[in-house]
Amino acid sequence: MSYPFQIKSFDEYQAAYKRSVDDPEGFWGDVASSFYWRKKWDKVLEWNFKEPNIKWFQGGRLNITENCLDRHLETSGNKPAIIWEPNDPEDRHRVLTYRELYNKVVQFANVLKNNGVKKGDRVCIYMGMVPELAIAVLACARLGAIHSVIFGGFSAQSIADRLQDAQAEYIVTSDGAFRGNKDVPLKSVIDDALVQCHFVKRVIVLTRTRTPVSMIKGRDVWWEDEVKFVETMGNPDCPAEEMDAEDPLFILYTSGSTGKPKGVVHTVGGYMVYTTYSFVNVFQYNPGDIHFCTADIGWITGHSYIVYAPLCAGATSLIFEGIPTWPDAGRFWKIVDKYRVNILYTAPTAIRSLMGFGLGPVQQADLSSLKVLGSVGEPINEEAWHWFDDNIGKNRCPIVDTWWQTENGGILISNLAGVTKAKPGWATLPLPGIQPVLMDENGKEIEGPNVGGNLCVKFPWPGMLRTTYGDHERMRTNYFATYDDMYFTGDGSYRDEDGNYRITGRVDDVLNVSGHRIGTAEVENAINMHAGVVESAVVGYPHEVKGQGIYAYVVYTSAHGDESLTRKDIAQTVARIIGPIAKPDKIQFVSGLPKTRSGKIMRRILRKIAEGELDNVGDISTLLDPQVVDEIKRGRLA
Template sequence: MSYSYQINSFEQYKEVYERSIQQPQNFWADIASNFQWRRKWDKVLDWNFEDYKVEWFKGAKLNITENCIDRHLEKLGNKPAIIWEPNNPDEHHRVLTYNDLYNKVTQFTNVLKNNGVKKGDCVCLYMGMIPELAIAVLACARIGAIHSVIFGGFSAKSIADRLQDANARFIITCDGAFRGGKDIPLKSLIDDALESCDFIERVIVCTRTRTPISMIKGRDVWWEDEIKKVETLAMAPAPAEEMDAEDPLFILYTSGSTGKPKGVVHTCAGYMVYTNYSFVNVFNYKLGDIYFCTADIGWITGHSYIVYGPLSAGATTMMFEGIPTFPDAGRFWDIVDKHRVNILYTAPTAIRSLMSYGDEPLKGKDLSTLKVLGSVGEPINEEAWHWYDEKIGKGKCPIVDTWWQTENGGILISNLAGITPSKPGWATLPLPGVQPCLMDEQGKEIEGAGTGNLCMKFPWPSIIRTTFGDHERCKKTYFSTYPNHYFSGDGAMRDENGNYKITGRVDDVLNVSGHRIGTAEVENAINLHAGVVESAVVGYPHEIKGQGIYAFVIYNGTHNADDEDLIRRDITATVTRIIGPISKPDKIQFVKGLPKTRSGKIMRRILRKIAENETENLGDTSSLLDAGVVDEIKKGKL
């Protein structure tokens, strides 16, 4: 398979981008012609942002799994589709070829049918990062069921909230999951959640940790037993259900400040086309490359850039069970060395964490096969960018600094590896078909270089279609702030060459004595201090300045309480030198950890409420990796 739509030079990018803006429907029709359709579309795009309605490839019929698996079998059947690396390096890795994946997905599709799952049903998946999670996701898509993956670490209450909101009747889970040195009791948490969810008809349980669990007669069944049933019945490979282009493919929940998670809905055709197009072009993927995204399928990065984007491109995609620092901080580098990885896509929070261990974990690790590095989840600070470039890429690997969101479905702004210029700390240029703009507080578009609120003025194929069961919430959240524009909620800078730098959430942009200061800029300066591992900056009410700057800092060096004042002064001096005295923090609190989601994002709204003494109403904390961090920060508040 070759990619006729792969961009090969900066000049070509500029030509393709211009065409994509001038003739978007023709542009996307040409891209879509590279996929397998049961029926072609009647109309490429029907949309309006005012009442918010978007339909791509209207009237088309397809099944995304035929594009991810079936169409590859003739030429790529014996090629690795998924390489799985387990939590414990002593356990053997697994390789599934495209033929293997086809057999396992069609087999589990028959299991779903046997258990009453039908097209349009919602199936929730609460599993560890094992190949069976990808198999189950694809089997749901093949049968036309809507999958909703819940990260294997949410609490029982959070699971129940999502099950109820999604009207799910079926669950696929594991007895447990391995994550670093911990065993996560997945099935027990499902049991606790189901005490308030008596509408669940079937729970299919896959064996992973061999943890003793409760199996309820008539509701709970073992994955392995159900596989044997379809084998015994000698069921034929399951044909893929014909889906409409705009049929829902999945629901993925994101945390909301109201405490009620938002169910972001993505549909079949546009999502498929865009994840494939962005994967091939951003990473400059060549057939045969080994591609390693370290994310979890429980998050949008895993959906788009472990499963659907790579597999639709006939790529070899790696799945990783575990954490970057177990059994030691060389885990990622061991995997790159072992599997001869060519493309590595990870989060700045992981990069900064691994930086703190120094060079020792890198010794003896062959990273020479790496060709492309990627960053996802939040803006990468310059110090981390340079470490990633020098220590991991050896100065030879382009770094793609990707900006996008759950609601976007795929990467919207990023340099294309080795094709378009990179700029440390900058996401750089939009992908073809993506039309960003900057808006000021009065709703006026900013022309040329400037700073403002990042919006989109035209839809791309994988844009959010709705928030499940509440379309008004979708309209209000994304399309009401700036009429006829999608509002990302992020602020950005644009330089004279059209490059974009994300400055963080708009409510993370501080107004100190009338000066607008991006928190990412202050954090970048703080992180340059030799002893700082990571920081997060928020605003708080200041009677003179309007807003003061409150910094939460993880400090790596050994120090006692008597040293802290001196360290604070050193950090303040660093910020003053890097940015200027207006940006120096008013308060610096040393903390052991920061409240992060499992995808690596710092939940600054929680820190903001602590800084503002609003500790009784912190909103939805269900997506935090470690909720105990919040209590420690509250106790140490200055």
């Protein structure tokens, strides 16, 4: 298929950008016209950032799965839609053509329907990286049910929190998942979560690891048995539910600056248009290219650039079940070689980790098929950028350094591969349709080149979040209350003389660990649940592999016993409550925390100490007990 909205030169980029600012409704209306709509919209855009209220393609009727699947059947039915590489390289891989994927989605949509799922119901999906995860996501969308995928590393408590917030009455999971040399017992984690969630009506369980599981009569059913039942019915069709452009498509939970995760809601029409537009342009996707995004579908990157955008574009998307270092550190490169991958989209954390294994693993693979490399999740440091460029791209593949967030739906700032210039360490220019601005602490726009400030966007784009589930006020206060008529990203940024942007990281209390956002309050709440902990404060610090590590300052009861064991106990508590990804890298025991007289913890000081800037912690005269700072400095963990 061709993409009328694909930008092919820098002149086209400049013209598209100018039009997107001068005539945004005409610009986005033209982009949206490339998709299949059952009924065209009456109005492209209605918005205000005060309430906030954002509506795109009002009156438009569609189903996103007809754009992902049905419309490709006639011309590309036999083309691979999904290639699945299993955790164990010795196991058989799978290829699903567009027709096969369509048939499986229709079949599983009927399974969901037979189990009571209907339009508007929330379905929680907690699975490993198997094709059935994508099938479940698309089956929900076909019925108009709202899916909420939870990353397979989250704990039972984290799942229960999300189930309760979404009031999700249906769950799709598997007995377990393979991840490297580990078996993750997904169903037993779900069982632990459901102790607190008696409203759940049905749990559909896929067989993957053959781990023994508990199956509760009347609640739990096997995926395979339910599919067989649909087959006995003669595999009936499941027409796609007609949706309004502004109907919710999915909820994805992301960490906030309070302990409670917030459910970001994306809608059918705008999300579809924006993710596909950004995919085709940033990666300069051409029909026939093999696209390998190494993210997990449990995160927004997997939603947008493994499932929805590639399938809407008629692309071939590669799903990988394992991890980059198992059974050895050459796994990514062998996958590129095996499937002749053209686009590789991964995280700086993975790149930095693989750098540590030297070039031996790289040299065992033929990487000549690669055309575009991409980085996502956090800013990529220059050393990793050059290693990626020299050794993986062989200095012939553009690297797209993409900046965006769960709330954004798709990439907002990035070079377009081979079209606009790359600059190591910089996300570079905004996509046409995105209007970034830098703001100071007083709400004034910072103009001109070579300046830094808080990154905001002053005009809506179709892929942006519409609300936080069940709590619209939380969306307003998080993103629209800091600056008038602006979407506040929560990130800081620099802008150079050419208009390029370099993201400098979070300016709020959210950490970015291995490209995943984790709220400091969430981690502190988990640490404070450990029996001996009085209180804690958590900050980020530079970590050579993860980008940002978690440094915890913990006030503990006087009888430590074995400090090393206590640290492990606290880390294990965090892993149980949130998940292993949130475990602190360093835990320093302190007698007190630096607080103002009103009781506010001065994390700014703790961050400086964690970063090793012991002589530059700033003014401590307003603290209740300034002497505690010297004690914390002396006990700093290297």
